[in-house]
Amino acid sequence: MIRYFSNIWQSITTLLIGLRITLVHLAKARKGIVTLQYPEERWPRPERNIGFSHDSYNVIRSRLHVDIDDCIGCLKCVRACPVDCIHIKTVKVEKGTDILEANHIGITSNGTQKRLLLTRFDIDMSECCYCNLCVYPCPEDCIFMTGGPNSSKQEIDYEFSEYNRSDLIYRFAKVPKDQVEKYTPPPKEKVKIDVAG
């Protein structure tokens, strides 16, 4: 019989404790909310700190960006890329001269005279493995990851989602569409070797 009443008492008191906890949370609803309204609010990005004192050491792995006006088309980045997701096509043009109709500037910001016009510079970010290997060999420092030490050149962009996968191919070449044809060299004629002689 004592057990019976102590059961009732115990259940009432413990239920009240539970009710109190939820009520306190409800009353403090303004303060303790943990939800982040994602597109409008974001968590702060942690400071870059990997223990090296190299300031120029670009370890931000966000999204690749190319300053196409500085690119000399040397293909070093293409060769470095382990997954072959950079695609470059160039044509020979007169050294160091601007070609306005193709948005081509003859001299890079480092002072190098360009010999090649880039008709295509595509990076497929859906294939990229963010290894950063393409960044180091670039003689003009024109391919880099956005943000971090480069945030003065390009704001960070680490959430570049798209509805269509083909939209993840970033096209950096600036030659206008109608000019591409003009600057594409004709395919090389195959040399026929007459085996029979």
Added chain:
Amino acid sequence: MELLLQKFSEVSFLSGIPSALLFVFAATLIAVSLFMFVAVNAIVAVYAERKISAFMQDRLGPMGQGVGLHAGKWGLLQTVADAIKLLIKEDIIPSLADRKLFILAPFILFIGAFIVFVGIPFNQHILVADFNIGVFYIIAMSSIGVIGIILAGYGSNNKWALYGAMRSAAQIISYEIPLALSLLTVIMLVGSLKMQDIIIAQHGLIWGILPNWFIFNNPFTFIAFFIFFISGVAEVNRTPFDLPEAESELVAGFHTEYSGMRWAFFFLAEYANMFIVAAMSAILFLGGWQSPIPGYMDSPAWGLFWFMGKAIFLIFVMMWFRWTFPRLRTDQLMQMCWKYFLPISFINILGVGLWDLWLN
């Protein structure tokens, strides 16, 4: 209803219409407005429930900023959008279900909830019909819903649905008893089953300070209120008594196979039932439309305010329960009903009888 008919007969351009037609018109008008009330109640209550649950769990709940596809400021349009979505959803009936029963079930459940509103007084005048057997009518009609639940479970041809329906039957039948017994205490004190009589009997003050509501009338009715309210929560299958639809065990219980409009009817019925339990507790124990300070703010408009205020507060308490307590096991549920609520209810009845004899 009589008041509405009387008003109609006073309007001159309606005088040529036969009274039978007027009656049908009045009945339709009332039915439609009650349906609107039930629908709006569900939409508002779902929104409130989601917000309250979110705040209790330190979340934000439905939110929307800006325009376009967002759900309005603070997600205010979320439930409206949900309702539209449910309306335009595909109507799926499982091929092995018992078609007729499957289609019929949500309507029976909804009618069981809807028909009860006929007997609920919103204030001094807004009451469709003040039966002599008001309380009895409400208790009887609200039990129709369980037929809908069992049909839904049986007709779905799904083991989860059937389990849910069987649990629901056991639960509702058990909890009907303490519910009715604690309700009897009030009826013993009033001596009438009429809703308005019960409310009018709660006029005035008791002990000099408290309003003469039955919850404060004597210690036995105080306990009876809690038994009534908790049994009511158990009857509408809400957490912690949501065994019929226990998500973690039975997917969605008796409405596992339902979707779209038919599912929306289950939802409407659930929230209508919540309102009924809250309203009944308010009427029987908290003075219905009586103001807490007798004599002040007693006009019909204030009556509506007090009644809705009490009902909404009790609905809030139900939501508070839901987001605080874990679900009971079936044996615990039955134990609570048969071992605790039932004996206490009997003692309550005895106590109220003795109290009444002793005082009068």
